[in-house]
Amino acid sequence: MSVAAHGRRTFPGPPPWATPGLLRKLWGDRLGLLSDAADRYGDVVRFSMGPKTLYFFNHPDHARHVLTDNAANYHKGLGLAEARRRILGDGLLTSEGETWRGQRRVISPAFRRERIAGFAGVVADAGAQLTERLEAQAGNVVDVAEEMTALTMDVLGRTLLDADLSPLSFLGPAFEAAQEQAMFEMVTLGALPLWMPLPRHRRFRAAKRQIEDAVRTLVESRRHDTGTDGSDLMSVLLRVSESGQDADARWRGLRDQIVTMLLAGHETTASTLSWAWYLLSRHPRAAERLRAEAIAVLGDRTPEYSDLVKLPYTTMVIQETMRLYPAVWGLPRVALAADEIGGYPVPAGADIMISPYTLHRHRDFWDEPDQFRPERFAADAPPVGHRYAYIPFGAGPRVCVGSHLGMLEATLIAAMVARRFRFEFAGPTDPVPEAMLSLRIRGGLPVRVRRA
Numbered sequence: 001m002s003v004a005a006h007g008r009r010t011f012p013g014p015p016p017w018a019t020p021g022l023l024r025k026l027w028g029d030r031l032g033l034l035s036d037a038a039d040r041y042g043d044v045v046r047f048s049m050g051p052k053t054l055y056f057f058n059h060p061d062h063a064r065h066v067l068t069d070n071a072a073n074y075h076k077g078l079g080l081a082e083a084r085r086r087i088l089g090d091g092l093l094t095s096e097g098e099t100w101r102g103q104r105r106v107i108s109p110a111f112r113r114e115r116i117a118g119f120a121g122v123v124a125d126a127g128a129q130l131t132e133r134l135e136a137q138a139g140n141v142v143d144v145a146e147e148m149t150a151l152t153m154d155v156l157g158r159t160l161l162d163a164d165l166s167p168l169s170f171l172g173p174a175f176e177a178a179q180e181q182a183m184f185e186m187v188t189l190g191a192l193p194l195w196m197p198l199p200r201h202r203r204f205r206a207a208k209r210q211i212e213d214a215v216r217t218l219v220e221s222r223r224h225d226t227g228t229d230g231s232d233l234m235s236v237l238l239r240v241s242e243s244g245q246d247a248d249a250r251w252r253g254l255r256d257q258i259v260t261m262l263l264a265g266h267e268t269t270a271s272t273l274s275w276a277w278y279l280l281s282r283h284p285r286a287a288e289r290l291r292a293e294a295i296a297v298l299g300d301r302t303p304e305y306s307d308l309v310k311l312p313y314t315t316m317v318i319q320e321t322m323r324l325y326p327a328v329w330g331l332p333r334v335a336l337a338a339d340e341i342g343g344y345p346v347p348a349g350a351d352i353m354i355s356p357y358t359l360h361r362h363r364d365f366w367d368e369p370d371q372f373r374p375e376r377f378a379a380d381a382p383p384v385g386h387r388y389a390y391i392p393f394g395a396g397p398r399v400c401v402g403s404h405l406g407m408l409e410a411t412l413i414a415a416m417v418a419r420r421f422r423f424e425f426a427g428p429t430d431p432v433p434e435a436m437l438s439l440r441i442r443g444g445l446p447v448r449v450r451r452a
């Protein structure tokens with residue numbers, strides 16, 4: 001069908017008078033907003049919200065078009081644009097164009113599979129410390145989401161940043177405040193400028209200061225101690241920051257990269273592991289199978305990188321967790337020039353949303369999409385109906401640079417913990433997903449720790 005023919009077609013979507021309700025949902029229930037719209041209107045939805053229009057495309061072909069085939073026409077959008085302005089700056093996640101291309105070229109080697117394989121020892125060590133902490137808590141209720149955050153932060157520090165991040169436990173809440181602000185600005189469309197003396201603005205400014213101070217400390221301590229071979233991420237970032245521009249710009253460049261790595265490198269894996277523990281607490285047979293595999297493969301010994309391929313069921317549990325609760329639930333983009341997606345015309349400047357969360361539950365591509373069934377990812381199961389119906393790490397040029405590290409960490413930690421413990425969900429009601437930049441669990445995940 002021609003563009004002109006579609007141009008006359010009106011987009012499906014809620015009527016303009018629904019705007020207040022839509023904005024409320026954009027603030028309080030982003031997943032509900034998208035899921036309900038997909039159920040009601042199908043694969044293409046236009047949300048008109050006052051001055052803002054959001055185009056939601058929910059067919060895997062649309063995802064391929066935006067993320068890969070015509071990726072050059074799209075920059076990062078809604079939510080990420082605010083996060084860029086407020087906290088991430090021109091780090092790898094939010095930079096664009098030539099700046100991004102240059103950064104990706106120099107940063108990627110630090111994430112190669114061979115390098116990541118060398119990190120298995122650090123992951124195993126962090127896992128051993130975690131199991132000791134859990135042992136001390138056997139029979140008690142702990143917030144396992146908080147434990148996962150501490151663990152992934154520790155691993156990130158010791159692998160990529162060559163630093164002990166344990167004195168920086170305030171970073172978790174500080175990142176939370178920073179993301180809150182970015183989301184708030186997204187929903188209020190920037191109507192409440194940061195100079196206004198609101199408590200949330202004060203909270204944000206304090207959080208930003210804490211994050212900057214932490215980065216400064218990391219950089220200073222590293223400059224005095226360069227005992228590495230120079231190919232780790234921190235060395236690469238420091239080297240890059242030594243060339244060109246004025247001192248201020250160099251510092252900003254370095255800060256943006258480190259803040260980005262701190263945020264992107266720990267929340268996502270922590271979220272994945274937390275949701276996995278919740279799902280396993282609700283599916284004891286799957287939990288038992290995972291435990292049996294972990295014991296058969298690892299026994300009592302320290303896991304190694306080569307164990308990854310021997311843990312297919314554990315891997316399937318992580319894959320299925322990322323299907324139901326993809327840590328990066330939304331891939332917002334802005335169209336640079338007018339385009340046509342799935343036959344629908346979108347104007348230049350249009351805000352586009354591709355959502356792994358809704359694609360991963362798309363009824364045309366998944367059997368019983370809301371059920372937790374790790375078997376769908378078994379080697380002998382039918383392949384996923386469409387390559388872009390499952391994109392937990394994104395796709396195309398902006399695909400996750402840390403996916404190998406994320407998978408290594410999630411799989412080894414799941415096996416190490418499951419061979420010793422099981423968790424009973426101890427919350428008063430089912431956990432509520434909170435769609436910030438990553439998919440958190442609102443209020444944490446209380447579980448009772450039981451020796452398995």
Ligand code: HEM
Nearest residue numbers: 092093264265268269327328392393394398400401402406
């Ligand atoms: C289970 C764990 C993880 C998941 C599910 C995940 C998911 C994603 C997704 C979906 C994207 C694409 C975002 C977009 O297109 O807008 C992304 C990008 C990115 N991720 Fe991850 N990630 C994980 C772990 C990590 C780790 C461990 C790091 C390490 C620092 C990391 C660093 C990054 C960076 C820097 C980008 C931006 C890449 C670019 O634009 O060139 N991620 N991640």
